[in-house]
Amino acid sequence: MNTAMNATMNSTAWLIRREFWENRAIWVIPGVIGAIMLLAALFGNIEHLALPAEFPTPAVGQIFLVAVVTTFFAVMSIYSTWYLLDCLYADRKDRSVLFWKSLPISDTTTVMSKLATALLVIPLVYFVAGDLTSLLMAFIVSVRASALVGGALWHADLWLQLQVFWLYLIVTAAIWFLPIAAYLLVISAWAKRAVMLWSILPPIAAILVERWFFGTHVIAHQIGTRLVSLPAVAFNTKLGSWTTTVVDHGTVRTPADIWSFLNLGGFLANPATWIGAAVGVALILGAIQLRMRRTEI
């Protein structure tokens, strides 16, 4: 049993390495985003950046650091969708699946390695790239616009809190988006062509059928909720606990501290979390069965 576990872990590590060989975009895209941002910080017109006097410096730092990493994750969500749709389809299309299947690696291990790459490995790569970029940018901006920005972007405590925040977000997002990732893997393992189109058609068809026959929109609501409500489910967004700062033209609100912002208890107690996870597991089992049976297009 232990040997089998070790063999599976070993295969998984090689399969993830393999994903980096095949999909160089995993690190090239965040590298390019980081390079563009650093060039903007180096050569952009920021010498005259000014801050309102009453603006609290931790809020500036927070907004800045969050904005940089969020940009990375926004691009990542598009890339990861494409990755999940492609990963069990591309090797069937070029028939290289026949080579991979000639090796002693189970289809379960293969599918799980793709899932782990999409939900954990790629987010961590983007997170590290975003983090490094934000640190370098903060340094560059602080030097170039030192008169006005000063040390606003440097708060070790704040930075450490944000690390916790992002790692928490990655883990909760992995659980929350499991059904969507698993659904994309099913399409990837099943479709004979046009994976993108096939991924969109079933939900649209289900929504239309529901509307025509029952006049309801439960499916549309469920899908919409799944896509947008992670912040509401995993974070404490009630503004009461937030610090409100009034500046010239309006208000800026930031969480009082990271610990009151994370809502792990609420996330774990939410039935939607576990219903989604259960649907995700069922879809993963389906993707594995398809992978076992569908060798070629």
Place this chain on the structure above:
Amino acid sequence: MPALIEARDLTKKYGAHVALNRANFSVEAGRIVGLIGPNGAGKTTALRAILGLTTYEGQLSVLGREPFRDRTQLMHDASFIADVAVLPAWLRVDHAIDFVAGVHPRFRRDRAVALLAKTEITGKRRLRELSKGMKTQVHLALTMAIDAKLLVLDEPTLGLDILARSAFYDALVNDYMDETRTILITTHQVEEVENLLTDVLFIEKGRIVLDSSLDDIATRYAAVAVGADRIDAARAEKPFYERRMLGKLVLYFEHPDLDKLARLGEVHTPSVADLFVAKLSGGVE
């Protein structure tokens, strides 16, 4: 010792199409078996079933395992090349070796490296940069470095030129084959593999129509070329097939009376290719 591959009533249907129709065959250890049949006869389906790549009905045991259920375990002891053009284009040669060495306990890295050292292929090259012949060499080096009990080759030389094909089979026989190994091979080019096979399986319309060692073929079948004056006498011996060749008529016999045939004309053992045509062309014209 039980057979390495044992198929009983092996059946595979794709909708209304029956690709394998209660096929029965077995492959013994240490043999080089050719699975030979016309297009659409079920060759590839049979191999896919043996390799655990498809579900099937009936009974199938490969190295004592059920292939579809135990594919992962089976691939520890069996390896296959299903057409040589399937290595992914983006893969680098050195990464391919690293990967197989990483995941396959029976892969011998030194052997793969030694095989590639004989070629002009360098490690940093990607598969997409290599010619088809070079891709074959890479795939062959990877596969031959695995200490497998069973090697399955599905049309391994498809699309290769005659030099590359010949080099492929030379490497297979000289560097790879020994008494611990068994090879199952399908190909259109029967003439090319005829000299290395020990056994043949003829498959037609999803059924095995001949399962024989080449030694048995020599005793079981005979062909005789007769002149026009002896055709009737020869036909009286009940040939199962006949064809015209260079002005003579060649008649094929199963369980022949060799003494009688010798009096009619020149007797020889039919080649696998000829026997294939004779068996599958269906009766006397």
